[in-house]
Amino acid sequence: MDALAREHMDREWTPNALVNVVPLSKKYTFDLACKLFLDVVDVEDIKRLSDPFSLATQGMLGVPINLPGMAYNRAIRGGKMIRKELIRIINERRKKLLEKKETRHQDLLSKMLLVTDENGQFYSEMEISNNIVGFLVASFDATSSAVSSVINYLAHLPHIYEQVLKEQMEIAKSKGPDELLTWEDIQKMKYSWNVARESLRLGPSSQGGFRETTTEFTYAGFTIPKGWKTHWTVHSSHRNPEYFPEPEKFDPSRFDGSGPPPYTFVPFGGGPRMCPGREYAKLEILVFMHNVVRRFKLEKAIPNEPVDGLAVRLQPHEN
């Protein structure tokens, strides 16, 4: 992950430039997913997936009218193009694995091609591609939005940025310039992770979700019958002063020690359907923070700009 983040920074984050963080975060997130899910790294190969993927995601929640010119129609076309490209990659990889020409792969696709179900059968290319698309959809927007939200707060709050910089420089100085981050280094990023969590508290990627009640219960004087669909929202607990005093204040120390009580900080949901990608997301966010702050001081071009585009000037450190 660190190697890819470094490459991405070298390519896309030009010193002294004014960059739009949101599209860059999306690119970082998508490139990383292509590498780790599929071991696809070639720029043209990634583009063959990212172009139709953005068509699909833009129209996924559009008005479901399948007529030319409508976002929904483009999303369906995008979905078919991704599927075609994924099946091509899957077949090619399967052939190489069978011929034992490729043994080095550590990506999700190669693992899925080698495992069998409870009947000893390998998964079909359709099952594998469905899973990969599912992971791409579930991870892409949520992670890129989290990364952008963190950068937004770092650029907006210099005293927080300085603390993160201090922690990350201590880690950087303990290593050679070409040495990549290790798991132990990630464990040392306690303050940075508190900052990321506080960013996710105030600017969560997901607004909540749905649950079906498995038993009747009473809440705030209302009886909710068994079998009803309920909607849980992230904001209602993340901004509840009972659990987060002065909820509008950006305060990473809320996460010191054992942090907020269970089920009050829920950017990744909770219970048995809690996000399975949360550790991956944590790693991705921390590696990104490390690579950004150790290279640049961040200055927002438009002080109160919402996170939509996020124009930030990248000032390289003096030494």
Ligand code: HEM
């Ligand atoms: C900061 C990044 C992310 C956030 C904020 C996030 C948030 C969430 C939330 C709120 C849910 C619903 C949980 C619930 O209903 O209790 C969810 C589900 C899910 N997420 Fe994430 N997610 C992130 C990254 C990822 C990544 C990187 C992956 C995959 C590598 C992923 C895969 C999934 C999947 C497959 C589900 C469905 C789980 C199920 O229904 O059993 N997510 N995520």
